[in-house]
Amino acid sequence: MMGSERECEISLPVIDFSNEDLKPGTQTWVSTCDVVRGALEHHGGFLAHYNIDPLLHDSIFSAMEQLLALPLETKMQHTTDKPIYSYAGQRPDIPLYESMAIDNPLNAKDCHKYTTTMWPQGNDQFSESVNSYAKKVAELDYMVKRMVFGSYGLENQKCESLIESTDYILRCYKYRTPKVGETNLGVRPHTDSGFLTILNQRLTGLEIQLENGEWIQVDASPSMFAVLAGDAFMVWSNDRIRSCVHRVLMNSKVERYSLGLLSYAGKVMEAEEKLVDEEHPLRYKPFDHYGYLRFFLTEEAVKAASRIKAYCGI
Numbered sequence: 451m452m453g454s455e456r457e458c459e460i461s462l463p464v465i466d467f468s469n470e471d472l473k474p475g476t477q478t479w480v481s482t483c484d485v486v487r488g489a490l491e492h493h494g495g496f497l498a499h500y501n502i503d504p505l506l507h508d509s510i511f512s513a514m515e516q517l518l519a520l521p522l523e524t525k526m527q528h529t530t531d532k533p534i535y536s537y538a539g540q541r542p543d544i545p546l547y548e549s550m551a552i553d554n555p556l557n558a559k560d561c562h563k564y565t566t567t568m569w570p571q572g573n574d575q576f577s578e579s580v581n582s583y584a585k586k587v588a589e590l591d592y593m594v595k596r597m598v599f600g601s602y603g604l605e606n607q608k609c610e611s612l613i614e615s616t617d618y619i620l621r622c623y624k625y626r627t628p629k630v631g632e633t634n635l636g637v638r639p640h641t642d643s644g645f646l647t648i649l650n651q652r653l654t655g656l657e658i659q660l661e662n663g664e665w666i667q668v669d670a671s672p673s674m675f676a677v678l679a680g681d682a683f684m685v686w687s688n689d690r691i692r693s694c695v696h697r698v699l700m701n702s703k704v705e706r707y708s709l710g711l712l713s714y715a716g717k718v719m720e721a722e723e724k725l726v727d728e729e730h731p732l733r734y735k736p737f738d739h740y741g742y743l744r745f746f747l748t749e750e751a752v753k754a755a756s757r758i759k760a761y762c763g764i
């Protein structure tokens with residue numbers, strides 16, 4: 451199904467990224483670029499149908515179950531110098547939630563290093579699954595970014611240099627089931643602080659808020675990926691694209707696992723100059739993504755109506 455321009459204004463399109471005809475230069479590519487951009491401008495996201503090898507899907511999810519089943523002290527080890535939580539959880543306001551981040555999962559050596567921190571005796575299956583899965587989902591990330599650049603009429607070279615200076619994180623989420631009387635809130639409504647987030651969930655629970663305020667439940671399927679713009683994409687696009695509001699509700703009787711490939715700008719980034727004009731005056735100062743992540747948890751940020759505007763809005 452390919453939503454028309456009108457359709458993607460009212461609902462979240464499901465875009466088929468496994469279509470063989472989806473190659474730069476084809477008519478399908480050109481029309482898909484516009485649907486991708488339309489969905490990101492209206493809702494901050496869309497759903498992507500993207501096939502991954504079922505064996506890889508099974509192995510990455512069992513790898514994540516193993517990881518999150520490690521003792522808390524093991525999971526809480528410091529694994530990155532970046533200002534991100536390598537382990538997040540044990541929060542009284544969202545007691546069901548836990549997550550762990552693997553820094554630079556596209557690099558086999560970094561996957562191996564992370565793995566030996568968690569399993570000093572080694573766990574090749576874990577590090578290989580992480581690396582293969584991240585590489586496969588990164589292909590989708592590149593395609594989406596190329597399409598957005600294409601739809602705005604920007605040179606591909608600009609996209610290549612953005613991708614080159616991008617840092618990736620693979621974050622895995624686990625939600626336990628609520629106890630009697632406990633909230634079923636997994637994660638409260640929020641936008642992500644990154645550039646683009648690509649989520650795949652093992653069980654339903656993820657919900658996306660449309661432009662009109664309506665909440666849409668995302669289906670759980672190995673080939674269904676939610677592609678969500680984060681605050682940095684909003685900065686880059688000078689507010690043409692909005693960051694996607696989403697939340698997680700635990701409505702199942704078993705633990706829920708979900709996986710996200712998150713991208714961050716590794717270099718100071720400015721709003722794309724071609725997206726600044728009289729009708730769209732410059733809205734942001736140069737943006738230091740890691741500076742933003744450090745700012746993100748300060749009291750000033752928590753109090754702000756918009757954290758990104760508080761950090762670098764003009």
Ligand SMILES: O=C(O)CCC(=O)C(=O)O
Nearest residue numbers: 623637649651656698708
């Ligand atoms: O569990 C999920 O699928 C997404 C979690 C999420 O949105 C987040 O932690 O930022």
Ligand SMILES: [Fe+2]
Nearest residue numbers: 640641642696
């Ligand atoms: Fe999120």
